[in-house]
Amino acid sequence: GNSVTQMEGPVTLSEEAFLTINCTYTATGYPSLFWYVQYPGEGLQLLLKATKADDKGSNKGFEATYRKETTSFHLEKGSVQVSDSAVYFCALSAYGDSWGKLQFGAGTQVVVTP
Amino acid sequence: GAVVSQHPSRVICKSGTSVKIECRSLDFQATTMFWYRQFPKQSLMLMATSNEGSKATYEQGVEKDKFLINHASLTLSTLTVTSAHPEDSSFYICSARDPDRVGYGYTFGSGTRLTVV
Numbered sequence: 001g002n003s004v005t006q007m008e009g010p011v012t013l014s015e016e017a018f019l020t021i022n023c024t025y026t027a028t029g030y031p032s033l034f035w036y037v038q039y040p041g042e043g044l045q046l047l048l049k050a051t052k053a054d055d056k057g058s059n060k061g062f063e064a065t066y067r068k069e070t071t072s073f074h075l076e077k078g079s080v081q082v083s084d085s086a087v088y089f090c091a092l093s094a095y096g097d098s099w100g101k102l103q104f105g106a107g108t109q110v111v112v113t114p
Numbered sequence: 115g116a117v118v119s120q121h122p123s124r125v126i127c128k129s130g131t132s133v134k135i136e137c138r139s140l141d142f143q144a145t146t147m148f149w150y151r152q153f154p155k156q157s158l159m160l161m162a163t164s165n166e167g168s169k170a171t172y173e174q175g176v177e178k179d180k181f182l183i184n185h186a187s188l189t190l191s192t193l194t195v196t197s198a199h200p201e202d203s204s205f206y207i208c209s210a211r212d213p214d215r216v217g218y219g220y221t222f223g224s225g226t227r228l229t230v231v
Contacts, residue, residue, distance in 0.1 A: 101148065
C-alpha cells in the first residue's frame with residue numbers, strides 16, 4: 001500500500017537557520033505530493049504541492065521537489081523565522097486529481113527560537 | 115475563502131456515551147468531506163469519505179456502526195462516536211473542498227481532541 005515516511009521531530013533551530021525536513025514515499029503509479037502545515041491551535045493548511053516528477057512546489061519561502069528516482073519530496077527553507085514554528089505534514093494522494101484522499105506522514109514539529 | 119469549521123475543539127466524555135463532532139464548510143458547498151483520525155505521534159489516518167445525500171464510504175478496519183457519519187446537507191457533515199471507549203481517545207479532523215477552488219486542494223478543520231474517561 002501507499003505510505004509516507006518523514007523525519008521525526010521535534011526539530012529545533014535558531015532564526016535564520018536552514019531547514020530541511022525529509023520525506024520519502026511508497027506508492028503505486030504517479031501520486032501527487034503535498035506539504036501541509038499546522039500552526040498551534042489551527043487546522044492543516046496546504047503549504048505547497050507537486051503533481052508530477054521534477055515539479056517544484058514553492059510557497060512562503062519553502063520549496064520541495066518531486067524526485068521520482070529517490071521517491072522523495074524533501075521540504076526546505078533557506079532562512080526560517082519564529083513564525084515558522086509549526087507541525088509539518090508530508091502527504092500523498094494517489095486518487096487522480098481529487099487531492100482529497102490523503103496519506104499522511106507522522107508530522108514533524110519545528111521549533112524556531114529567536 | 116474555503117473555511118472549514120470543526121466543533122467542538124475539545125471534548126471529554128465518559129465511557130459508554132456518544133459524542134458528535136461537526137464539520138461545516140462556511141463559505142462553500144461541499145459534496146464530499148473526509149474524516150481523519152490521528153493517534154499521538156502518528157500519522158493522520160483516513161477513516162471515511164462523507165458523501166452528501168448518501169452513505170459514507172469507510173476505510174478498511176473502521177467500524178461503521180461505531181463511527182456514524184451523516185452528511186445531510188452540502189455544508190455539514192457529522193461524525194458520531196457511539197458507545198465511546200478510552201481507546202477511541204484521539205484527534206479527529208475533517209477536510210472539505212470548495213468546488214470552485216479545485217486547484218487549492220482540500221481545506222482542513224482545526225480538529226477535535228476527544229478524551230474518553
